[in-house]
Amino acid sequence: MTPTEPAKVVIEARDVHKSFSAGKRLVRALRGVELIARRGEVTGLIGPDGSGKTTLMRMIIGLLVPDSGTIHALGRDATRDSLAVQAVVGYMPQRFGLYEDLTVQENLELYADLQGVPRGARLERFQELTHMTGLGRFSGRLAGRLSGGMKQKLGLACTLVRTPELLLLDEPTVGVDPQSRRELWAIIDRLVRDDGLSVFVSTLYLDEAEHCDRVVIIHEGEVLGQDSPGVYSERMRGRAWTVMAAGVKPRAIQARLARVDGVLDAVVQGDGARVVGEVGWTPEPSRLLAGLEGATLAPAAPRFEDAFIDMLRSRAAGVEIAAPGERPIPNRHGDGPVIEVEDVQRRFGDFYAVKGVTFQVARGEVFGLLGANGAGKSTTFRMLCGLLPATAGRLRVAGVDARTAAATARERLGYMSQKFSLYGYLSVRQNLNFFSSAYGLAGARRGDRIRWALDQFQLAPYADAQSADLSLGYKQRLALACALLHEPEILFLDEPTSGVDPLARREFWRRINALAEQGVTVLVTTHFMEEAEYCDRLAIMAAGKILALGAPRDVKRSAVAAGEAEPTMEDAFIRLIERDQGSRDTT
Amino acid sequence: MKASADLPMGFARRWMRLRGLVRKEFVQIMRDPSSIAIAFLLPVILLLLFGYGVSLDAEHVAIAVVVDQPSDLTASFTGGLVRSRYFNPIFLPTMAEAERAMRERRASAIVRLRSDFAEKRLRGSAPIQVVINGTDANTGRLVAGYLEGVWTAWLVEEARASGGSVVVPVEVEERVWFNSRIRSRDFLVPGLIAIIMTLIGTLLTAMVMAREWERGTMEALLSTPAAIPEILLGKLIPYFVLGAGGMLQSVAMALWLFEVPLRGSFLALLGSATLFLLAALGLGLLISIVSKNQFVAGQAAILGTFLPAFILSGFLFDISSMPAFVRGITYLIPARYFVAILQTVFLAGNVRSILIPNGIALFVMAVLFLGLSRLMSRKRLG
């Protein structure tokens, strides 16, 4: 840590420890955290769910007391002098702290009252804020009726009613569409540039590191590093490569490369894969590319994520995933599509959540549904699972109508829900027992499959632990294990990776790839744009419609004019949405 | 942080914050149908249900009458039964049939005049056999009492008819004060107001406070310069108003729908209701501070306040007849004091010896619960 003048430091944490008791377990949320944030800068706090970000945020605003160590905000002791800290620091908690049954204007008024903004100064300030956030049109709307992005901006506006010196934002971009995320960052940039605000923001998303002046990486309650994002990626220079092979599925390339010795990380990117090597690893094209016809290897620019993975890998031993040596799923349906969705609509009152969606998924395909909250992807997903009837249109899964599917037809489906819904008070083994019986497994097969699940997903050491006490990564494993016990032909995954750390996400996708190789058809929803790359085909949804449908590369290309460089998936997504909004505004 | 007027502690700031919180709460109440339902609809339903559904006044009780050998004498006795508004006699020929009627719950009592009734009457002492179904002890007792009334009236009439004097050495002259009609509704309805205000003051307050914790808005509130007393007052004031509204509505129904007299002053009613409401609100805040979860808060409020207010407040069951240790518990229940005041103010009047000690008890409990909520609230999470 470089020595800094005290006047330039807005947050300073010294050897902060904090433990909570969760049931019988003692959770060590923070273990000796040391960090500083500087005046006039955006400091990012990046780490997966459960890494201690929220605990730290709450301590800075004086809502939690550290077990030991000290925290200062703007030179005041956050623990002893918390009222003074709260008077000068703006804090936006997760879920934005909005009253959903109050209107936009009423929420602003309330926070103006609480922050003591003089009546005379309000009108001007509200105008400024609603202009900045684009909320002007919605001032009479209930906060609960706003989209995720709008809520986030309202939450921000409420913390800004009286310009604070320091702004704390706890995961402001969770559950928000890419466009709103981008707009939020633009607002933050302006606040820092024009008003000289200092911002301390926590996030799950690694790509948001690029927006920060400095990034603090936190994992399992420990700070792994704090530097500018450039310093992190610079450390990885010369270790990243791209591999392209025409005619080979990018997923197959990635799967192959991931198993090569010395490869730290391999992810799908565009038509090929991106590889990061261990320190001092140089790729030997002959070995690396063996079996990949016409493959090319080229150095790539390092990025923040590479450094993050590098740090995590050096701490945790990689999880070995058994080669897909299992028997392939028999093909019972010929070559016809396994999932057919034809002009499906779903209406709630007079609101169309889904209006006229059509797509098909072939056997062994990984098909993604991408979109922001409220785009209609969850509704489509629930209709396919038979959890919600369609208002109009045809939905067929494995050759039967999804709505009227008999219990026997549901035996061929596996389902994993957004919240990794397990019976939290049941142990891992009791959950497995229940789901195996639910899917009619009995006798030796049942025992075999439960053993398989405990073994495959490294759950055996936790077999008798309450599943509510598992870490999020293990909950995700258990949820997937439960969905796979009966060896389904079709797998439905709803936001399967939300909140888990990048390593767990990589491991998860490797499993999904292996399943697809065996012939399992996978339908997945996600709001992580980079995960779209793992899909064979995907549909981008907004406002209940499909904006683009096809292989990731085709979708990206469809967003830009011919001749332009291929955009990232996020850029493509934003462009498609803007184009759609533009066409709607003109009509 | 430039001038002193900008300090978060300044009075103007405090006032602004409090007003903001109170206004917010009112807007939320108006928008949430369940709050309105609990505050205004539930009291009406409860009052109607209790006012009409709970009655200890037995009338037209079906009784089996067996007259072995009808005569003018037996007719004059049974005539009394027929005329009584308390009874609905069914004449049956044999005792066996009467017993069957009682076992089948078609009759609550049997009155039997034996074949030797007239003969023994002349010799001085004719037994009238009465068998009461004691399963429902209270009704059984009432039926016995009513029968005794019919019997006494008949004796007097008989004596007068035969020109003799009444041969009862001592007569009882009853004077029932405050409720001369002895209507159970007149004592149940005032007590019910305490139950209803417990519901609004404690259950509703505990749930809405817990809701703020659940939805994460409490975290946002705590991170602002708002101080704890302001946050607590911001909840207290609106629900106090709501509770007072519920009380006025209940009082109006008691006076005009159920025609319960109000013999004391309205002021005494209002004063004691204020104290009780503060105690109930304090308890509601305390529950939500401890549980922070709507589900648990709801259960705690029902089990910890509603149920005791119902059973242990003297609203329905007489406190002085409870075993000593249960009686000890009743002193911890605010509703006990309020029920005593309500029954007195409605039926008896402004009796200082009831109003003052019970009022003091309510005041102490209000201070205790509100003070505890203040002490147990911290501007901290976890």
Place this chain on the structure above:
Amino acid sequence: MARRVWALAIKEFLVLLKDPRSRVVIIVPPFLQLFVFGFAASFDLNDVPIAIYCEDPGVDAQELLAGFRHSRHFDERARITRDAEIAPLIDSKQVLLVIHIGPRFSRDLRLRAPAVVQVVVDGRDSNTALVSLGYVHGVINRFNGEFAAREGLPGLPARLETRSWFNPNLESRWFIVPGIVGLITLVVTLLVTALSVAREREQGTFDQTLVAPFRAGEILLGKAVPGFVIGLCEASLIVLIAVFGFGVPFLGDLATFYAGLALFLISAIGVGLMISSLAVTQQQGLLGAFLFLVPAVILSGFATPIANMPPFLRYVTLINPLRYFLVILRGVFLEGAPFHLLIDQLWPMALIGGVTLTTAAWLFRKRSV
């Protein structure tokens, strides 16, 4: 099918017993209610506080007063000498009644002009007033009988010989405690079932169950079994406490009791599952259960007789399963009622159970799939 229902039921039990919140629901309310109702809910009066205002120094007056002083129902708290002292005592609830014997009492008694004892009673609690007046009459009647016998007066032309069946001492507790068996069984069963679907909806496991190859009927059955078993166990336990703890006689046969209990549980489970399929959150489930419970208890005859209600409400009670079960309970506890006398209570519960379960299944299918 049986295996899947079994798996569901086992899971349901594990969740109920391992979740501290639902454990509390199963254990605390029943025993709290048993305690509170068992000891506190009684219409019997002991030690009614009285004041004595005697203006007659005669022996007869003293003898009459001795009757009051020796009665276990009364407790003399004050002795007064002026009319003006009556009101403060009664107003402040220091005494419930004042026995006033006038100065001409002895003379009237000897002259055979009826001697009058004036009783002033606080009518604020009308029931207490009525019951205590009954006790006063008891004391006076006994005095009259003894006085007549001693003085050789002609007896009364007729006298009441009152006996009470099923509950010879007319103890309220014998009436209330069997009722608690029904009340608590209803509360527990309702809470266990009404919250079960909402709990799974909140935790997201309900979708998981719906996507699995269960039929709606199987899920419903899986949810019903724990309510039934827990209700059965608690009811049996409370019967034991009622008999051995509170000393209430149990004269009827167990088969009749369990037949009634089973039908009652089925109808309560039906109501609980109906609430459950409508409630989205546990809170709504709790509120729904509460909104059903309060009228169900009031309109059941638990504390006050159905016969006293106005006709309209009497018809409403016909759809209340607790109404029928209470008759069965008091029948088997106190009256030793045989099965055939209770058939009229059994079939309405079967009907209610059938209707509510069918509705629950219909709502369930409509709301969930």
